[in-house]
Amino acid sequence: MARKLRADAPRVVTANRLLDGVVVYRTAAGTWSPHLARALVVGSDPAVEALLAVCERDVAGCEVVGLDVIEVRPDALAARGDGPRAITQREAIRATGPTIALPVDRPVTRPASLP
Amino acid sequence: MYQYDTHDQTLVDQRVAQFRDQVARRLSGALTEEQFKPLRLMNGLYLQLHAYMLRVAIPYGTLSAAQMRMLAQIARRYDRGYGHFTTRQNIQFNWITLAEAPDILADLSRVQMHALQTSGNCIRNVTSDPWAGVAPDEIEDPRITAEILRQWSTLHPEFSYLPRKFKIAITGAPSDRAAVRVHDIGLRMHRDDRGEAGYEVIVGGGLGRTPVIGKTIRPFVPKRHLLSYLEAIMRVYNSFGRRDNMYKARIKILVDAIGITEFRDLVEAEWTTLRETELDVAPETYAAIAAHFAPPAYEALTGTVAEAADGASDAVLARWIRANVAPHRVPGHGIVNVSLKGTDQPPGDATASQMDLLADLAEHYSHGEIRVTHEQNLVLPHVRLSDLPALWAALEAAGLGTPNVGLVSDIIACPGLDYCALANARSIPLAQALTRRFADMDRAQEIGELHINISGCINACAHHHVGHIGILGVDRHGEELYQVTLGGRSDEQAALGKVVGPAVPADRAVDLIAGFVDTYLAIRQPGERFIDTVARVGTTPFKETLHAAA
C-alpha cells in the first residue's frame, strides 16, 4: 500500500520473502531482516530512491517480493538502540504479528464412548 | 458424498504437478511475480501480511471425516495448528510457505480435495445450503447441481481470465441459506407448473464497494439447460464486463449499466447458439451424480428436536439443543450446528485437535459427514436425537459446545487487519469484545436471532451489508474506525443495511450495539425478531441510542 510520504520523513524499505512470505526489512548491511528494529532508516527522497534501486535487484533475484517504503518513528528510542518503530496499525501488525491470541492446538479429550 | 472417479483424480493430480512446476519456475526466476500471481491465485495461494495464505476449496461446504482429518494434519504439519473456516464455506491456512504449497496440494489430492479457483478472476468455488439434503423444506439436494457446476467451471478455458472474480450460489430450498441474491449468479430451485424442478436464475447481485441485490434474469431454466444458460451469461460478461477499473469490473456493474432487459437480450441471443449442444446436462449424467448424494441409511426413529430439548435431563443441554440443533427431514434426527464462536475464539477458527475430534464425531454420530456454513460454523447433518446428550458432552469438553448458533454472539467476522493485506481495520478483536459483552447465554436466547457481521474493509468478506447489524472497518488517518449499518439480511427477503451515524472507534461500537439490543428489547412486539423490529420501526428509534451513547 503505497502511501504519500513526506519528503523528509524517516523511512525504511520492507518486503516479503519470496520463499515463505515472511515480512522483512532492509538493513544497513544490505541484508533482509525480519526485525524492523534492524532496518536501515533513510530520510530523503533521493536516498529512498537509491535504496529502492538496490533492493529491486533482490526482487529480480527472487529473494523478496512486494517492495514497499514505509514511514517510521525513529525518535530518541532509535538513538538508544531500539531501532525504528512502525507508525500505522497495519505496519505495526506486519512488524509484530496479529494482535490477538492465536489459537493453540491443545489436546482435546476424546470421549470414551468413541471407538 | 461425491467421490472422484479416475478422471477427476487425474485432473487434480496433474494440476498439482503443473503448480509444482510453476512454483519451481517462479523460484528460478523464469516467471515474474506479475506472471506468477494469477497462477498461484488460481491455486488458492495469496500473499498476506505475514505469510502466504492457502485457501482450500470445500465444494458446497461438504466434507467427509477423512477430509477433515487431512485438514487437521495440514494445520499441524504446515501451519500453526489451526485453520479458519470462511464465509464462502472454505478453509484458510494462514502461515504457509510458497515452497511447501505444492506438497500441501498433493496431500489434499489424496483425499479428493484441491484449492482450484478459490481465488483469481475465474468462477470461484460454488457455495450452497449447508443443510442441503437434510433440510425439511428442500425441493431437491442442490449439491447435485453444485457438483455439476464445479466440474463445468474447473479450468474452464474461456472463463479463466474474466474481468473479475465470479461467485455462484445455489439453494434447493425456499428458505435461502445460501444468500443467492447477493452473488454474481444465484440459483434458486423450484418447480414449474408440470412439477419439473429447475432454477430461477438471478444475476448481478453482490456486496463489496457497490452492494446490489441480484435481479431475476430468467424465472425458470430446466436442469438440462442450466450449463448452456450459464455459459451464455458468462460469455456476455467476459465480452462486455469492464476491465479498465477493477472496482467496476463485477457483473453487477455491467447489468446496472446496460439494464437487466438489454443484458437479458444479449444472454438470450448467445444462448440460442449454445443450447441443444453437448453442454446439455443429460438426464443420465444428472442421475449418476445424484447417486453420490443419496441419503445415508437412516434408522426408523421418532421424535422431534423440540421434544428432545424438552426432555433433556440438563438445562444447559436443553439450551444447546434449542440454539444449535435444527429440525431434520427424517424423524428422530437432528441437524447439529457446531458453533466456532466461543468466547476468545477468533470466529471460524478451529484447532487441529478440534478438527480431528469433529472427524471422529462425524464418523460416530453423523454418517461420516460434516458441513461448513457461511456463518463460519460447522454442521453434523445426520444425528440421531438419542445421541444428542453424548455428542454435546464431547463437543462441550473440546470447547465446541457454545449454544449460540444464530444468536447475537454468533458473529461473522473476516480475518481483518490481523492477517489480511487489504484490510483497513481489525475485525477479530471487535468480534471478541462483542462476544464478551454478550457472553450471558440465557440473555442471548432472550434476545433471539440476530446476525452481526464484521468486515475489515469494503471487500465485505464478512457480508456486513446483509448483517442484521453490519460493521465495516474503515481507516481514517491511521485510526481504525467502524461504520455500523442496521437492517441488512441475506435470506429470501435479502436487503442491504442502512448506515446509522458516523464511524466510531471499537469500544464505542460495542456500546452502540449493546444500546441497539437494549432498544430492541424495549420496543419489540411479541414474537418479533431483531430484524422484524427494525423492519417495522426503521432505524430512527435506534439512532436515538446513538445520541444517548455519545
Added chain:
Amino acid sequence: MPLLEAGVRIADPWVVVTEPQAVPADGPVLVPLARLTTERDTLVMRRAPLGVLLPNDAAVADLTVLVDGDLNRLGLIVLAFPAFKDGRAYTQARQIRETHGYRGRLRATGEVLRDQLLFMVRCGFDQVVLDSADPEGDWQTAVTEIAGVYQPTGDGRPTIPALRRHTLRRKGLAA
C-alpha cells in the same frame, strides 16, 4: 518472435498491411478490421489470401458482416491479448470457431504466455506468437500437462462427461 502452428515453428507468410501502406497485388495480406471496413470491396476481390486482425473489443459480428456471413472467406484471423489477464479473445475465438464454423487459421498475439496455451488451444487457436527460448517444448508441455477436460469447446477432445456417458452405456449394454 517465434510463430507456432499446431505446436510447430513456422515462417510467417502473412504481410501485415497497416493504414498508409498500399495493399500488394498478390501474396497473403493481413489487415486490421478497420481497414477491411473501409476498403472492403478491393480487399475481398483480391485473388490472394486475406487475413484480419480483430481487436478484442470488437464483436465477431462486426467481422462477419464484411464477409457476407462467411468467415471461411478469410485465411487467417488474428486475435489480441493486450495483457494476458485480458481474456476477451477466448470468447471471440469460440464464437468464431463454434458459432460461425470458421476452419481457417486462428492466431493469438500479444501477451501470450505458456501457462495460457492450453486454454487458447481449447478455445480454437491453432497459431500462437510465443516469446520463449523453447517455444515448441513449451507448447508440448502446456497442451499435454492436463489431459482431461470437463467442457465441450469444439476442440474435438472428448469431454469427461462424454467419456462417462460412454462408459455408462457400455455397462448398460453389458448388463
